[in-house]
Amino acid sequence: MALCAGAFFIHSAQKQPMIFLAGYRFCKHQVTGIKTHWRCSTHKNHGCKAKIHTLEDNSIIKCYNIHNH
Numbered sequence: 001m002a003l004c005a006g007a008f009f010i011h012s013a014q015k016q017p018m019i020f021l022a023g024y025r026f027c028k029h030q031v032t033g034i035k036t037h038w039r040c041s042t043h044k045n046h047g048c049k050a051k052i053h054t055l056e057d058n059s060i061i062k063c064y065n066i067h068n069h
């Protein structure tokens with residue numbers, strides 16, 4: 001979880017919710033049950049596999065903050 005220290009959530013009425021972490025942006029990708037999956041914003045362009053899983057209360061339960069860019 002140390003890699004996830006400092007993550008913060010952006011909730012905006014106009015834009016997609018996002019997580020900022022260590023200079024990277026994560027976009028909301030999928031909701032499965034109580035879990036929300038977030039992917040690095042460059043996933044589509046670079047195939048980056050970094051991801052974060054959160055619960056409804058925004059607690060981070062999984063963090064893979066390894067980027068290929």
Ligand SMILES: [Zn+2]
Nearest residue numbers: 040048050067
């Ligand atoms: Zn990335």
